[in-house]
Amino acid sequence: MGKVIVVTSGKGGVGKTTSTAALGAALAQRNEKVVVVDFDVGLRNLDLVMGAERRVVYDLVNVIQGDAKLPQALIRDKRLETLFLLPASQTRDKDNLTPEGVEQVINELKRYFDWVICDSPAGIERGATLAMRHADVAVVVTNPEVSSVRDSDRIIGLLDSKTLKAERGERMEKHLLLTRYDATRAERGDMLKVDDVLEILSIPLLGIIPESTDVLRASNIGAPVTLADARSAPAMAYFEAARRLAGEALPVSIPGEKRGLLSKIFTRRAA
Amino acid sequence: MTEVLTDSRSIRIKGRSFLAVVLSPDLPLDDWLARLDDLAKRSAGFFLGRPVVLDVTDLGLDRIQLKDLIASLGERNVSVMGVEGARPSAIGPGMPPALKGGRPAPDVEVTESEATLEAPQPAAAQPIITEAPRQTLQSLVIREPVRSGQSIVFTEGDVTVVGSVASGAEVIAGGSVHIYGALRGRAMAGAVGNAGARIFCRKLEAELVAIDGVYKMAEDLDPALLGQPVQLWLDGDAIIAEKLI
Ligand SMILES: Nc1ncnc2c1ncn2[C@@H]1O[C@H](COP(=O)(O)OP(=O)(O)OP(=O)(O)O)[C@@H](O)[C@H]1O
Ligand SMILES: [Mg+2]
Numbered sequence: 001m002g003k004v005i006v007v008t009s010g011k012g013g014v015g016k017t018t019s020t021a022a023l024g025a026a027l028a029q030r031n032e033k034v035v036v037v038d039f040d041v042g043l044r045n046l047d048l049v050m051g052a053e054r055r056v057v058y059d060l061v062n063v064i065q066g067d068a069k070l071p072q073a074l075i076r077d078k079r080l081e082t083l084f085l086l087p088a089s090q091t092r093d094k095d096n097l098t099p100e101g102v103e104q105v106i107n108e109l110k111r112y113f114d115w116v117i118c119d120s121p122a123g124i125e126r127g128a129t130l131a132m133r134h135a136d137v138a139v140v141v142t143n144p145e146v147s148s149v150r151d152s153d154r155i156i157g158l159l160d161s162k163t164l165k166a167e168r169g170e171r172m173e174k175h176l177l178l179t180r181y182d183a184t185r186a187e188r189g190d191m192l193k194v195d196d197v198l199e200i201l202s203i204p205l206l207g208i209i210p211e212s213t214d215v216l217r218a219s220n221i222g223a224p225v226t227l228a229d230a231r232s233a234p235a236m237a238y239f240e241a242a243r244r245l246a247g248e249a250l251p252v253s254i255p256g257e258k259r260g261l262l263s264k265i266f267t268r269r270a271a
Numbered sequence: 272m273t274e275v276l277t278d279s280r281s282i283r284i285k286g287r288s289f290l291a292v293v294l295s296p297d298l299p300l301d302d303w304l305a306r307l308d309d310l311a312k313r314s315a316g317f318f319l320g321r322p323v324v325l326d327v328t329d330l331g332l333d334r335i336q337l338k339d340l341i342a343s344l345g346e347r348n349v350s351v352m353g354v355e356g357a358r359p360s361a362i363g364p365g366m367p368p369a370l371k372g373g374r375p376a377p378d379v380e381v382t383e384s385e386a387t388l389e390a391p392q393p394a395a396a397q398p399i400i401t402e403a404p405r406q407t408l409q410s411l412v413i414r415e416p417v418r419s420g421q422s423i424v425f426t427e428g429d430v431t432v433v434g435s436v437a438s439g440a441e442v443i444a445g446g447s448v449h450i451y452g453a454l455r456g457r458a459m460a461g462a463v464g465n466a467g468a469r470i471f472c473r474k475l476e477a478e479l480v481a482i483d484g485v486y487k488m489a490e491d492l493d494p495a496l497l498g499q500p501v502q503l504w505l506d507g508d509a510i511i512a513e514k515l516i
Contacts, residue, residue: 150419153437157418
């Protein structure tokens, strides 16, 4: 049985879709079978970031309503043969997602894939709660700013109460993915510090993804950043995050912190 | 024109709990009223001055029937302070408000001075309470952070949080509030009237603190205390905050 991961945040535009695609492609490059599922019905985006928008025939809502079988709706990636996309509907209403339908689809996907990665819509409404409902693991995407951290905190509360795991009295595994981290702005004190975010949210850190134009460039050519330019800083950070997700214990380095560490050493010596 | 507040005292908003007598009529209502009359005859004035809640769950009364029932009770000097279990459409203007969320209290017998000894007939109103039983001190321990959007309400006693209370979260306690972490949201101690309740936290970054209905907003807090371990208590009408050593 595969693992179901929800990529969620509360706040919009923090990098959920970017992260779903990047982590999915990173895991698939380890030869594991991965499906990324777009739950953002009405505002679908994952197909664009995956470069599959012209290949969408059937979608999640079609499968739930019985208009198509699951294999008909799955789109295999052109570059990685273990990577698949289950797109969302751009035209349907999100009320077409029923809890029973979602459960059936997720259970079926779990049988075929090692990883089922669900890209949640923003907000705390139905779409977001349905996307998290069947998850085994949550990746909470947060930007180092106050409003994003607060929304993530709210989402963590929902993960601990509104999911099947929570209702069964089990613990939902939660990881923090800090994205759009800007080292120069952090140095200037314009952003929350990593330690502060970790202290507020008190969940383990999966990785820190730097703010980078490589992300936009990748999405413009319709490729997850971990496929478009595997040597770029955000791609390397996503590769490491994927390894941690798969259970490896890797220390997290803070982008641009080398100088910070050095100056810390010097102050200690002077004192 | 700008409004000028001449009196700068803040308005106190308090909760208060009363033990209400709950009357749960059964059908047919005429029979039930007859039994009530019988009880009233034997313990005259029992309902005088008591808060009475009318529980009409499962009776399926419409607005007219409910109004009649309340009027019939009024004729017997039973004044209803609230109605539980009625359809929303059955409650109209001028009628007692709908209540919900009541917690059951222990049943207490009708005392002998109020009921004559030769009254074996079961009383229609079951929990008849002459004096609130002495409350035992209670406490609620939350072992995890209280997340934004969550609300912990515990009016029976103290609340202890082993973790932080997030911005946008709140803890409301009848007794004191103890937070072994940062208080970034709201904490309200003594929420049902208890001026002796206190708030303790390991790191004060609160959005609002209140004790016994007196509150302070973030900007009213001494900036020197922000980020510090602090206890807060009430001195008259003022919240005093002091660093914990
Ligand atoms: N590390 C990064 N560096 C620079 N830009 C980024 C980074 N991560 C995401 N972005 C950009 O931020 C924007 C929002 O990203 P994305 O669509 O992944 O967010 P989302 O959380 O899925 O948004 P929504 O809530 O609308 O679904 C996109 O334009 C994306 O290219
Ligand atoms: Mg998105």
